[in-house]
Amino acid sequence: MKAYALKSPGNRKLEQIQIGDVTPTSDQVLVDITHSGVCHSDVHLREGGYDMGSKGVLSVEDRGVPFPLILGHEIAGTVAKVGPDVTTLEVGDRVVVYPWLGCGQCKLCTAGDENQCRVMSQPLGIAQPGGYAEQVLVSASKYCIPLGTLDSAWGATLSCSGLTAYAAVRKVLPLDAEEHVTIIGAGGVGLTAVAVLTALGHENITVLDRTAANFEAAIELGARSTFLTNDTSTPQEVLARTGGPSAAVLDFVNSGVTAALAFTLLDKAGTMVQVGLFGGEFLVSTATLIFQQKQIIGSYTGGLSDLEACVEMARHGELPRPPISVRPMSLRNLESALDALSQGRSHGRMVLEQPTGRRHQDR
Secondary structure, eight states: OEEEEEOSTTOOOEEEEEOOOOOOOTTOEEEEEEEEEEOHHHHHHHHTEEEOGGGOEEETTTTTOOSSBOOOOEEEEEEEEEOTTOOSOOTTOEEEEOOOOOOSSSHHHHTTOGGGOSSOOOOBTTTBOOSSBSEEEESOGGGEEEOTTSOHHHHHHIIIIIHHHHHHHHTTOOOOTTSOEEEEOOSHHHHHHHHHHHHTTOOOEEEEESOOTTHHHHHHHTOSEEEEOOTTOOHHHHHHHHTSOEEEEEESSOBHHHHHHHHHHEEEEEEEEEOOOOBOOOOOOHHHHHHHTOEEEEOOSOOHHHHHHHHHHHHTTOSOOOOEEEEEOOHHHHHHHHHHHHTTOOOSEEEEEOOTTHHHHHO
């Protein structure tokens, strides 16, 4: 089976490799990958780590990432083989794969919160072989969610950007429809959060970004206002423009600058949810935290039930399909997509599509 991998830590060059075929056992499922989304998390992995502020860099080695590393965690495809204990899926079913796997046995995992597993975090594309390949082995059939008539390219992106946005929004609800919510970052995930909020009945949404490229899309998806920020923007300017503090701020950038801004924009007893992995740190007045009773929550993807809910929303037309550029899966297209993300040149979502019949032709 063909795959594209980073062969060693610190090596930013992806290479084509061949790995042996696998046969699913027990409740496992083997999926022929048709579509694999390209995510900014893959950029961090290719670059070798994460900015932890004054604590330095968390390297991929420190995180326990194995090599060669087959990246890619936004996976859609068709069921190729099933283990003998699988009863809910058949060969040929179109599915999106939930990639944020844990140990599968602890209380959190059995409750559907595998992304919070404290025993063994083993997500696809990070700790296990991922989607930049012709096939992927999924450890249990429950992690393969039927797509129905949903477009596979869109379905692939739901397993990360859709899921991440939905789970972040869920952490600040319920809110009255007119309570002010601010979204920082108008990229693909931030725009999806606007769409989720709108679909759930929220009406007072402001979107902040350093570029206005996606502001029109934000308004179309339900944002009431937008504000262009820069290095000299002050919280007072933002508050004046947006009409006052926010009951919730969802930060899809999560740099030191945006986190500090989010905390300042937050109303008393408000909640800020930090989602992005830009990196950095910010100082918090502990007395202000207490007097204002603010909440700071970190949100890393979401649980299995969150993805199921997100897919259902998409199926029923409650989420608009984001701009998706689909290209054939190749080493050149994969590297160019990662370069574009790294350099801030990507608009919308990039999905790589497996050429029909390629896996069988290569055997």
